[in-house]
């Protein structure tokens with residue numbers, strides 16, 4: 001892996017919502033469209049549950065949206081969206097974003113991270129390579145399959 005040198009991982013700011021949506025639009029085949037969830041994204045940024053990856057030139061090249069599920073007693077954090085700009089992939093940025101979520105999850109007091117991913121996506125190799133366990137698969141609301149990945153902390 002070429003190291004993600006000069007990349008900063010930090011909480012997203014509200015004015016970065018358009019850049020986050022532009023990144024997601026460029027990967028909408030894998031991610032689906034986040035643009036129709038603008039209000040939800042705004043809320044996630046407000047509560048500190050969106051991290052971004054920024055180059056030393058100030059370019060936003062990745063993001064992750066998650067939630068610690070504070071209203072449940074399941075003690076797990078859910079990752080909803082993860083994306084690295086296609087020209088910056090395989091430089092360790094996705095891994096750094098996921099490590100930042102793991103640190104935040106431990107600080108929150110949750111013991112587990114879960115996420116779902118369509119089985120045909122290359123991202124499944126990514127989750128396996130960063131230590132996630134494939135728990136099984138389930139059917140989504142449109143009848144498609146989703147792999148369920150978890151990380152115990």
Ligand SMILES: CC(C)(COP(=O)(O)OP(=O)(O)OC[C@H]1O[C@@H](n2cnc3c(N)ncnc32)[C@H](O)[C@@H]1OP(=O)(O)O)[C@@H](O)C(=O)NCCC(=O)NCCS
Pocket residue numbers: 001002027030031082083084085088089090091092093094095096116117118121122123125126127129130
């Ligand atoms: C999945 C994604 C976030 C990975 O981001 P990334 O910054 O490229 O990931 P990293 O560079 O940190 O990868 C770490 C390791 O994961 C594995 N990996 C990452 N992408 C992979 C791929 N396409 N195929 C196989 N293994 C992969 C490799 O082992 C890699 O290490 P290496 O480059 O030394 O071999 C990125 O490919 C992406 O944004 N995809 C489109 C959106 C998407 O599918 N999101 C997830 C939806 S569930």
